[in-house]
Amino acid sequence: MEKLSAAMKRQVLENMFVKNYKRMWPYVKPVWFRAVMTLLLAIPVGSMDALIAWAIKPYTDAVMVEQNLGASWYIPVLIIGFTAIQGGLSYTLNYLNTWVGGKITNGLKADLFKKMLTFETEFFTSKNSGEILIRFNSNADAACAGLLSNLKSFVQKFFTGLSLTVVLFINSWQLALVTTAILLFAFLPMASLKKRVAPVLNNAMEIMSKLTTKYNETYSGNRTIISYNLEKYQEQRYLDVLHKNFNLQMKVFQRTRWLTPVMHIILSVGIALALWFGSHLILTKQLTPGGFVSFLTALIMLYQPMKSIGSTYGSVIMSFWAIETCFDIMDMEPKIVDRPGAIEMPKTHAQIKFEDVSFNYIPDVPVLKHINLTVNKGETVAIVGNSGGGKTTLVNLLPRFYDVNSGALTVDGVDIRNFTLKSLRQNIAVVFQDNFLFEGTIRENIMLGDENATEEQLQKAIKLAYLDEFVATLQHGIDTQIGERGILLSGGQKQRVAIARAFLKNAPILVLDEATSALDNKSEAVVQKAIENLMHDKTVFVIAHRLSTIRNASKIIVVNDGQIVESGTHDDLLKIECGAYKMLYDMQFKTTEEDNKSEE
Numbered sequence: 001m002e003k004l005s006a007a008m009k010r011q012v013l014e015n016m017f018v019k020n021y022k023r024m025w026p027y028v029k030p031v032w033f034r035a036v037m038t039l040l041l042a043i044p045v046g047s048m049d050a051l052i053a054w055a056i057k058p059y060t061d062a063v064m065v066e067q068n069l070g071a072s073w074y075i076p077v078l079i080i081g082f083t084a085i086q087g088g089l090s091y092t093l094n095y096l097n098t099w100v101g102g103k104i105t106n107g108l109k110a111d112l113f114k115k116m117l118t119f120e121t122e123f124f125t126s127k128n129s130g131e132i133l134i135r136f137n138s139n140a141d142a143a144c145a146g147l148l149s150n151l152k153s154f155v156q157k158f159f160t161g162l163s164l165t166v167v168l169f170i171n172s173w174q175l176a177l178v179t180t181a182i183l184l185f186a187f188l189p190m191a192s193l194k195k196r197v198a199p200v201l202n203n204a205m206e207i208m209s210k211l212t213t214k215y216n217e218t219y220s221g222n223r224t225i226i227s228y229n230l231e232k233y234q235e236q237r238y239l240d241v242l243h244k245n246f247n248l249q250m251k252v253f254q255r256t257r258w259l260t261p262v263m264h265i266i267l268s269v270g271i272a273l274a275l276w277f278g279s280h281l282i283l284t285k286q287l288t289p290g291g292f293v294s295f296l297t298a299l300i301m302l303y304q305p306m307k308s309i310g311s312t313y314g315s316v317i318m319s320f321w322a323i324e325t326c327f328d329i330m331d332m333e334p335k336i337v338d339r340p341g342a343i344e345m346p347k348t349h350a351q352i353k354f355e356d357v358s359f360n361y362i363p364d365v366p367v368l369k370h371i372n373l374t375v376n377k378g379e380t381v382a383i384v385g386n387s388g389g390g391k392t393t394l395v396n397l398l399p400r401f402y403d404v405n406s407g408a409l410t411v412d413g414v415d416i417r418n419f420t421l422k423s424l425r426q427n428i429a430v431v432f433q434d435n436f437l438f439e440g441t442i443r444e445n446i447m448l449g450d451e452n453a454t455e456e457q458l459q460k461a462i463k464l465a466y467l468d469e470f471v472a473t474l475q476h477g478i479d480t481q482i483g484e485r486g487i488l489l490s491g492g493q494k495q496r497v498a499i500a501r502a503f504l505k506n507a508p509i510l511v512l513d514e515a516t517s518a519l520d521n522k523s524e525a526v527v528q529k530a531i532e533n534l535m536h537d538k539t540v541f542v543i544a545h546r547l548s549t550i551r552n553a554s555k556i557i558v559v560n561d562g563q564i565v566e567s568g569t570h571d572d573l574l575k576i577e578c579g580a581y582k583m584l585y586d587m588q589f590k591t592t593e594e595d596n597k598s599e600e
Contacts, residue, residue, distance in 0.1 A: 050163030060290035130212030142322035182270035382550035435498035437486030449504030461503035
């Protein structure tokens with residue numbers, strides 16, 4: 001039974017090897033010629049070790065037995081020549097290996113990045129930034145570097161071993177049989193290594209992702225850390241993760257590097273037997289001293305790489321694990337995709353309806369409950385309510401950041417899930433509370449709304465977004481660099497760049513998700529004017545915390561605890577005694593009056 005189990009384990013390992021290399025073939029194919037050249041060069045680089053070991057025999061016999069130094073003067077010169085050629089070939093081999101490895105890595109990274117762009121919002125909210133970075137970037141480095149390096153190393157060591165084994169048998173077949181048997185016996189402890197290492201590697205990836213996340217948190221949250229004196233707090237959190245990472249590294253070491261001293265011991269037995277048995281063969285005239293020295297040199301050269309087989313084999317396993325992780329991601333299917341036969345969404349619409357829509361992020365914890373809402377073309381629907389009531393979730397369903405769990409969201413009677421994602425999202429512009437700006441210039445960020453927009457359209461968008469006066473004060477105008485995430489701009493300036501971007505997109509449906517809530521009164525006034533320009537001739541969904549900005553909305557709905565509790569115009573809702581909207585309005589109006597009095 002144990003023999004069958006071992007055979008099955010070997011079969012699984014072989015299948016994994018074949019499967020991984022087959023899946024990597026599309027990335028190897030474009031550079032196959034250089035990859036083959038790399039492997040072909042590994043043959044002479046590995047084989048030349050045997051030439052050096054073989055050359056020692058005639059030289060030793062000539063000097064030690066015949067005591068004739070002149071007859072073999074050329075052998076040291078040949079050894080130097082062989083070594084020089086081997087060095088040159090080794091440099092070329094490593095250069096090609098690095099070039100091919102880089103190309104393969106870039107190909108895999110490109111596909112992983114492309115795959116990452118297909119995932120829905122839920123995928124990213126369920127993972128930390130460190131995990132994303134490792135899964136989609138670092139593992140590709142480990143996979144590709146390991147793939148080619150291990151293959152090159154295998155070919156090189158195979159021909160090194162093969163050629164040195166030939167030298168062993170040329171010198172003494174009796175000694176060769178003994179020492180190669182010891183070598184084969186040394187490979188037995190490797191059988192259980194993968195099983196021991198795999199669970200630790202999975203935990204190691206999780207800890208490494210947390211380390212990366214701590215760097216990202218410190219970078220992005222540096223102002224919060226400074227203002228709240230959180231340096232020690234953040235340092236301690238980092239040290240905790242660092243300590244866990246250290247412990248896992250030690251576990252990996254314990255489960256792989258034990259093989260190295262074991263190999264040392266086993267191989268030293270082989271060398272000891274060679275010394276003892278070789279001495280016997282010399283004394284019985286079955287082996288010359290030169291043949292024995294040549295044999296011993298070849299044996300040491302053959303055994304030397306075997307002593308570090310534990311770390312090498314551990315690297316191989318980690319490479320396979322990285323490859324499997326990469327392709328596990330490639331095999332994942334996004335939850336939100338185009339349905340079979342999906343159609344293009346028309347550029348015009350008459351009506352948008354939420355029909356008995358329910359939604360939850362966590363099973364059995366509803367966020368929206370049986371929402372029914374009809375919005376006609378050109379209407380502005382304001383969504384208000386208590387914090388956490390489901391307002392943002394409601395508008396997030398429009399561009400399918402998430403899909404409804406039950407019910408349907410339709411445009412002119414067609415479920416939005418029957419539209420292609422690209423056409424649906426092309427018809428919706430979203431201005432968030434905290435709009436993401438990309439590293440680059442103001443022009444580049446605005447042009448994301450329509451990369452084919454003319455200069456005239458761009459300037460019009462800038463003017464309508466009330467961004468023109470600010471741009472005029474900049475030395476480089478709209479070609480000014482704004483830094484990562486637009487860090488060089490104020491909150492109001494960021495919002496106006498985002499609004500200008502939405503102007504260029506010119507989508508018939510507009511979503512404003514608390515677009516002015518983070519601004520001061522002066523910035524809000526300017527941004528509000530820009531928003532009013534943007535809302536013209538569009539169907540608008542607006543979430544607003546300041547009720548004074550939505551008085552003129554066609555319809556106001558109050559969403560509390562995932563349900564629409566009130567619906568109507570501003571004036572209609574104020575007439576409802578003890579109504580939810582009236583309470584919100586009175587509370588805010590009272591707060592505003594108190595603020596004005598305190599300012600006076």
